[in-house]
Amino acid sequence: xxxxxxxxxxxxxxxxxPDLLYFDNAATTYKPxxxxxxxxxxxxxxxxxxxxxxYETAVKADRAYDxxxxxxxxxxxxxxxxxxxxxxxxxxxxxxxxxxxxxxxxGDVVLTTEAEHASNLLPWFRLQEDKGIKIEYVPVDRxxxxxIEDFKKAMHDGVRVVTMAHVTNVLGSLQPIKxxxxxxxxxxxLMVVDGAxxxxxxxxxxxxxxxxxxxxxxxxxxxxxxVGVLYGRYDLLQKMDPIFLGGGMNARxxxxxxxxxxxxxxxxxxxxxxxxxVIGLGAAxxxxxxLGMENIQAYEKELxxxxxxxxxxxxxxxxxxxxxxxxxxxxxxKGVFSQDAAGYLGSKNICVRSGNHCAKILHEVIxxxxxxxxxxxxYNTKEEVDRFIEAAKxxxxxxxxxxxx
Amino acid sequence: xxxxxxxxxxPEILRELIMDHYQYPHxxxxxxxxxxxxxxxxxxxxxxxxxxxARIENGIIEDVCFDGVACTISTASTSMMTELLxxxxxxxxxxxxxxxxxxxxxxxxxGDILEEAIAFKNVYRQANRIKCAxxxxxxxxxxxxxxxxxxx
Ligand SMILES: Cc1ncc(COP(=O)(O)O)c(C=O)c1O
Numbered sequence: 001x002x003x004x005x006x007x008x009x010x011x012x013x014x015x016x017x018p019d020l021l022y023f024d025n026a027a028t029t030y031k032p033x034x035x036x037x038x039x040x041x042x043x044x045x046x047x048x049x050x051x052x053x054x055y056e057t058a059v060k061a062d063r064a065y066d067x068x069x070x071x072x073x074x075x076x077x078x079x080x081x082x083x084x085x086x087x088x089x090x091x092x093x094x095x096x097x098x099x100x101x102x103x104x105x106x107g108d109v110v111l112t113t114e115a116e117h118a119s120n121l122l123p124w125f126r127l128q129e130d131k132g133i134k135i136e137y138v139p140v141d142r143x144x145x146x147x148i149e150d151f152k153k154a155m156h157d158g159v160r161v162v163t164m165a166h167v168t169n170v171l172g173s174l175q176p177i178k179x180x181x182x183x184x185x186x187x188x189x190l191m192v193v194d195g196a197x198x199x200x201x202x203x204x205x206x207x208x209x210x211x212x213x214x215x216x217x218x219x220x221x222x223x224x225x226x227v228g229v230l231y232g233r234y235d236l237l238q239k240m241d242p243i244f245l246g247g248g249m250n251a252r253x254x255x256x257x258x259x260x261x262x263x264x265x266x267x268x269x270x271x272x273x274x275x276x277x278v279i280g281l282g283a284a285x286x287x288x289x290x291l292g293m294e295n296i297q298a299y300e301k302e303l304x305x306x307x308x309x310x311x312x313x314x315x316x317x318x319x320x321x322x323x324x325x326x327x328x329x330x331x332x333x334k335g336v337f338s339q340d341a342a343g344y345l346g347s348k349n350i351c352v353r354s355g356n357h358c359a360k361i362l363h364e365v366i367x368x369x370x371x372x373x374x375x376x377x378x379y380n381t382k383e384e385v386d387r388f389i390e391a392a393k394x395x396x397x398x399x400x401x402x403x404x405x
Numbered sequence: 406x407x408x409x410x411x412x413x414x415x416p417e418i419l420r421e422l423i424m425d426h427y428q429y430p431h432x433x434x435x436x437x438x439x440x441x442x443x444x445x446x447x448x449x450x451x452x453x454x455x456x457x458x459a460r461i462e463n464g465i466i467e468d469v470c471f472d473g474v475a476c477t478i479s480t481a482s483t484s485m486m487t488e489l490l491x492x493x494x495x496x497x498x499x500x501x502x503x504x505x506x507x508x509x510x511x512x513x514x515x516g517d518i519l520e521e522a523i524a525f526k527n528v529y530r531q532a533n534r535i536k537c538a539x540x541x542x543x544x545x546x547x548x549x550x551x552x553x554x555x556x557x
Binding site: 337339340343354355356369370397398400402403405 | 416427525531
């Protein structure tokens with residue numbers, strides 16, 4: 001049984017700010033006490049750098065840091081040595097594009113969708129500029145879903161990489177990644193997945209999905225900011241060149257410029273990493289696994305359906321993604337610019353996000369540039385949805401301007 | 406206080422002014438005319454994306470217009486700016502602009518010369534919207550600076 005009231009007690013932000021209604025979980029999430037404690041324990045009990053430490057606290061820090069690899073290994077079903085720590089998923093995707101880019105040649109195709117986040121497009125755009133690779137898009141439907149038949153039509157021998165979000169950030173479309181990866185592999189292409197909006201909300205098994213690379217961010221799954229994960233199949237990681245060079249990632253180097261890199265994953269972690277962040281991420285993943293990712297998924301699905309049912313009935317609201325079962329509720333108040341509507345909700349202590357959510361290409365698909373996005377997490381409740389719906393009824397131009405007086 | 410000033414002290418009227426300028430923005434059409442200079446403001450955020458055009462001749466702002474996608478605050482403040490600065494000398498315009506920027510920064514300002522633009526006097530309380538209230542004005546400021554460079 002998923003006891004949301006009990007779970008809410010774990011989150012100081014929910015206890016300290018009962019006035020706030022936080023529906024901006026696609027942007028970032030609140031942290032449970034267990035994560036805060038894990039970070040503070042490192043700062044107050046065993047601060048030291050990682051690797052090569054010959055004293056007690058350094059050894060402890062080292063163990064705690066590496067322990068997170070094991071936790072993440074269990075969390076997404078991979079080998080701990082396939083877990084690279086980065087600064088966030090944007091960093092993960094830049095590393096992936098950079099590394100794969102060195103294997104591509106002019107004219108090779110990267111196939112993606114029109115619903116991607118900037119972080120999964122711009123690094124590939126750079127390869128287009130620098131290496132002359134080509135980017136092609138699979139069309140998506142009005143709710144942002146990439147159908148397997150459309151994908152098969154778009155696939156061809158020139159495609160070397162397929163990259164897309166498992167769940168998209170604007171419309172929450174769930175893509176059939178397993179089927180897509182199978183087709184990509186038939187053609188010998190690599191499969192890259194942006195897990196920023198999926199990994200925090202549903203069970204993820206990289207073996208079952210059979211993907212080659214996956215990225216996600218700690219801060220969107222109850223963990224600290226400034227930490228991300230790059231999962232890569234080990235043989236690919238071993239072949240791949242790191243984007244950053246420096247201390248911690250080389251085994252030895254000579255004045256003549258020759259460098260021997262360490263093995264993956266250390267090869268990709270130049271410089272002192274975000275140690276407390278990685279330790280906190282481990283605590284976050286443990287916390288989520290204790291709740292159970294299936295339970296989280298089931299609870300959020302029900303809550304989203306409840307939300308969708310209610311918001312659909314509001315005359316002043318245009319609701320763009322009623323059929324998607326996961327991800328944010330994306331909408332606009334008729335006649336009110338999204339940022340003005342978000343400002344009005346903000347004045348009622350309701351936190352949602354406005355804008356085009358960094359997926360600039362998508363507006364051609366849904367027919368609007370600017371939307372509001374209310375995104376839930378497992379600590380949100382039906383009572384909060386009710387409070388939101390009452391406030392949403394009052395989003396009018398008059399009220400939106402009224403906040404300035 | 407003059408009649409107009411007392412009207413401009415009424416929040417209801419100020420709110421309606423903003424709504425009016427948002428729903429029916431003034432000079433909301435760009436010109437195909439190479440006497441106009443143009444500034445595209447799109448790099449502040451992923452939201453507002455507006456273009457401001459001005460024809461400045463012999464130190465006089467003969468015309469100002471704009472177009473683009475923007476929120477109420479950006480649209481209405483830019484619309485009022487076009488109304489207020491047309492026909493002014495660049496020196497007068499700078500004086501008005503300085504007062505306007507001071508107002509949205511919560512500094513001392515002379516409300517009288519801002520006329521309707523006084524409607525934005527509380528924007529400083531919503532710090533995230535100051536950018537919106539100044540986007541068109543900053544574009545105009547750059548256009549005036551460019552016109553002055555061109556005349557040197
Ligand atoms: C689908 C998707 N990809 C990538 C990102 C980028 O995440 P980060 O800012 O943590 O790098 C986001 C964040 O909003 C996202 O939703």
